[in-house]
Amino acid sequence: MTLAKLLPLAAALALGACTTVRDTPSATPVTVKIVGLNDFHGNLEPLAKPVELTSENGAEHAVRAGGAAYLASAVAEHRNGGDHSLVIAAGDLIGGSPLVSSLFLDEPTIGAMNRLGLDFNAVGNHEFDRGWRELKRMQEGGCEKFGLRDPCAVEPDFGGADFAFLAANVMTGGGTLFPGHAIRRFGSGERAVAVGVIGLTLKDTPTLVTPSGVEGLTFGDEADAINALIPELEREGADAIVVAIHQGLSPEPGTPYSGCGAVAGALRAVLERLDPRVDLVISGHTHRTYVCDFSTVDPARTFTVSSAGYGGALLTDIALTIDPAANEVTAVTARNVVVQNAPAPGGEAADPAFAAFTPDAAIADYVARYAAAAHEAESRPVGKISGPAPDPGPATEETQLGNLIADAQLFATREAGAQIAFMNNSGVRAAILPGEDGTVTFGDIYAAQPFGNTLMTKTFTGAQLLALLEQQFDDDGFVQTFSASEGFALRYDMGRPSGNRVVSATLDGAPIDPAANYRVTMNSFLAAGGDTFTVFADGAEAATGPTDLDAMESYLRATEMRQLPATGRITDLTAR
Template identity: 40%
Template sequence: MTPRSFKRIAVAGIVAATGLAIAAGPASANPKPSVTVPVRLISINDFHGNLEPPTGSGGAIVNESGVSVPAGGAAYMATHLKSLVNQNSAVVAAGDLIGASPLISAAYHDEPTVELLSKLGLSVSSVGNHEFDEGLTELKRIQNGGCHPTDGCSPAGEWQGAGYQYLGANVLQESNDRYALPPIAIKKINGVNVGFIGLVTQTTPTIVTASGIAGLKFSEEVESGNRAAALLRRAGVKAIVALVHEGDQITPNQSPDACPVTPGAGTRIAQGLSADVDLVIMGHSHQAYICKTTDPAGNDRFYTQGSSFGRVLTTIDFKVDKKTGEVVRSSVVADNHVVTRDVTADPVISQFVQTWKDRVSTVANKAIGNITADLTRAAGPSGETALGDVIADAQLEATKTGGNAEIALMNPGGVRADLTYAPSGSEGAGVVTYGEAFTVQPFNNLMQVVTLTGAKLDALLEQQWQNGGATTRILQPSASLTYTMSLSQPIGSRISDIKINGVPVTDTQSIRVAANNFLVGGGDGFSVFKDGTDLWSGPLDIDAFVAYLGAHSPIAPPAVNRITVAG
């Protein structure tokens, strides 16, 4: 079914299901004063399966007073959520609830996380790009139920499906332009109908492995959102909320209630969506902000985001006119609540998390190596990080035999957490467990090696600056690769002095380059990888990392000097 045909035939079904009437009756000669009812939405985004309190830099956030505080953890989130829920509220989300998850959730294909969110009353969510990590068929299994086709049922028994609905108004089947997922949902909240549109970043094909989005295409967000909004209006729904898995970056260390955004894709969508859309709830960029813009009709419109990993809950309060069904825009108030850990953890959710922790503990608690100090994602002037360098070294070591790799490159977005020297449990200071390593490298990507010429390697490194320089992704290099970047030069001419093991690279020489299959498939915009030849596939990236930690412990943070920054 195409988006247009869906609009033509689905309205009747929506009307029948909700009891809505599209045709309006004659106006009263003596209209009564407007009566409004309050509605509260409580939103989350980018939870990424963080059932346990996240650690490292991902386990803290700057609060309203400008102080960095520990935040997150499902049991603490449940306590905060209970204090915010009332009879007028609904819990909603903006995607990436699963995928790139710690082992406690990922080991069971994120069923524990989906069960948790269902228990907490989540009613509807947009899909995020990570909902497609294991493909559409797996996402539909998560939505509808049934045991995993390869791994079978989890220790909890047959999977019953999500208690909430995933939406994707711009996720289409490539073969026929039909919706791959429901584009909209209508929820009755405090006696009034509120319509929800789900949208995911149109860049999803560049940031998800090719197998995960096979057979799908992701259309532009504003056009798709406006088409869905028109469908809701035809169904008689006038209070409309867009759940959008896309967002902006911010000036760091600001209050979560501030609006220090650098306008980007998130602002573009928030400003471009039809005036029929009253609120825009965002995700993807893992930032916290409360912003206001104007819609195409000149009306004020809030757009918000609630950080990531369950560290923030966003409340949006507004009134709906019972007669017209419209949101009273002047009534909208939004607030980001930090999920602090200075409250009593919810005992039921604490036990739920502990149950899954016990189930995975044999694997998760296994010590695999040691570090002498924190290995972090804190970037030097070039964008190089100590942890990224260690991962690249591990990938090179794992692909030398068989793949004949000479250098390795790691995408920074695939490094999901820091390795901290302080113990996270009973393992002892400096001990790295399998669970901690998996949290750093959770994608189970396959290591691959391709041959590139020196000229192609140079072109690949130039792709670290994309969208006219608006997007920068510095590939983390193995110790065998050094080069100079000159940021004052135009994009396309910034890389020079490339060397492998100290020997200058020529344009015509052949180089065996190792990377994960996401990058080799052209992910993150590194399309030059697809020009590689003589493809070889090796171990999983997590296995390479674990083996390296075991063989080289204790590991000290390396100097981040493989990339030289020139003026």
């Protein structure tokens, strides 16, 4: 997931559980319960770190949460209380996943969601990490191989998703990649109702994945795609219209987990253009928690907007009250629910501020089957490092872990003439925390770099290299610095005009010469212009190297104890 630059903050919306009441029902109302999910990212097991949350009263909590078996129990409980129910996810169900899922091409996440009862998933950017053909396999099943890993390693009869992927703005030559919408009908007679669901991803998805993975596809404007489908849903008799979109808001720090705060973020511009007939927007991508009544921003648009954070640690409990005679939604209630893990006997006590869920036994057994299959690979030692390499910070923050990865990539591609290696900070996904003796396992390095990229080495002129470095700080997309290999140094100033923010760039102490040639290594995602770094695609004399994980393992094994590199390669001179 990559954060978009924020739009200016609007007035704060201090909301708890959100309730939007419209007109008085004219007939016996029908309640449709909806469980909203987003950004599960294959987290089949409980999250390793407690989830930090702020309550309505300002109290701070750190809660053990998540895991497919616990999430299934929470979903089952919160489907109750209505006449009918749906479970809808807003993308990034798969991709960027822990080893227990990604080692098996996220097949177990599809299997867990089948068992959980998911009805619809809007595609997110990470659904395309392994390419659209592999994503089609996730929907349709089968064991055709589209990448380096063999599919169907644990389940030889992988049948694909029982739920529907939706992709209203992802176009192929002959239409949408997946259906853009669906309609679910409930009840009969006077109490018959229909819920229309539109699903889509952010239009910037091609800048966030390897271009070959979306080759032949086009990604359209989000609001245009949604608005075009609403008349069709109404013709099909939809009483309620739900949008699941993989784009999000970014409330200010300290916003309660079921509140809203200021309505900022890339999704706001989409919401401001939506047809007012939309009743509910389930969102994601920013990994934030919020429940917003958008009528506070625009009284003509009375829909509720929700997001349940990251990794299955929360869900959104939603109820639509529908007047079947008037064919309209008369009320929407929504709140985020923490999927707190019930403690094991003798374990740490649960936080009394939240309900604790016991795991669904069948899904727990299913996950355990995959965890056992992954254990041998996960626990294999690959080397030692001199200390912990903490969690990656913001994309502009230099870290020892980022520098370690860049050094490993330079080491692995010296034979291709590499002089510099760059790693995108947004691609570093987890800390590496060695054992007491410094031992690092394959599972550790996999968690840090779970995307299976190969390394590429290309020739750039110094002028191209300087243009590439400026792209870190331009106004196209989000700002992030590279992690850079040893010997390279960069100083920048965000107070200068775009295109002139690099103050200096040196290799082994010498300024980058615009007329000279340089051999530069990057991962295959960047090599194709990923994260809007289009200059990477312009390099010449490309040489393909090992995978990023093989490079790291070779680098660690080359010495008994690999010292973590110091920081200081990237210097921010911006006045503070």
